Amino acid sequence: NRVHDTDGREVYGVCEIETGTAGTVSVSINGPLLQTRPDLLLSTAAHELGHVVFDVPDILSGCRATAKQYRTAESAARDFSTAESRSEWMANEFMGALLVPALALHRRLLAHARDERLATVKTKSLGHPAWPVVSAGSDPDALAGIIDVLAQEFGVSPRFISVR
Numbered sequence: 001n002r003v004h005d006t007d008g009r010e011v012y013g014v015c016e017i018e019t020g021t022a023g024t025v026s027v028s029i030n031g032p033l034l035q036t037r038p039d040l041l042l043s044t045a046a047h048e049l050g051h052v053v054f055d056v057p058d059i060l061s062g063c064r065a066t067a068k069q070y071r072t073a074e075s076a077a078r079d080f081s082t083a084e085s086r087s088e089w090m091a092n093e094f095m096g097a098l099l100v101p102a103l104a105l106h107r108r109l110l111a112h113a114r115d116e117r118l119a120t121v122k123t124k125s126l127g128h129p130a131w132p133v134v135s136a137g138s139d140p141d142a143l144a145g146i147i148d149v150l151a152q153e154f155g156v157s158p159r160f161i162s163v164r
Contacts (some may be wrong), residue, residue: 003030012044015051017059025056039157043095050094055087100154100164103128108153112146113138 010033010121018024027048036042088093106128113134120132134143144158152157 001030003028003033012040013048015048015055017056023060025052027052039151039155040115041162042155043099043157043160046095046098047091049098050091051087053094054090094164096160099156100160102164105150105154105161105164106131106133108150109134110148112149116142116146118142118146 003011003014005014011030012034013027013029015027017027018026024145027045029044029048031039032039034044106125110120110131116139118138119135122132125133128156147158147161150161154161156164
């Protein structure tokens, strides 16, 4: 079904606590809006699950007021209060770790970089700390191609891979 926020705008998904049934959480994903974007459908479902994991316990225990958490096509930082910004950040981090674990991404990136003969350097990374990373001076077209392949491998968008 289509999913809308309280202002009637169409959104990707929502996580909400059912007021009529104590302790019941509902996650709705906008299938019609996302039917041609399986990558966004998957990431929206993972994002909303992040709200279930991190927000719902606080709401059920009374530590935080009940609130609906919407995932929209365009969300600016100014759209959220401080608590909601943290909530959205945590849901996004959960989504990223669930769909594209840092270590798995790092491992696959290095394998593709070797295949493309891209230079690597030793530096700090979010993957495996002892492993090299692709050099900043690498061929941008080859790197873009690797990002596209990684997106297909993990079932997410190239932008998701770039951010992750």
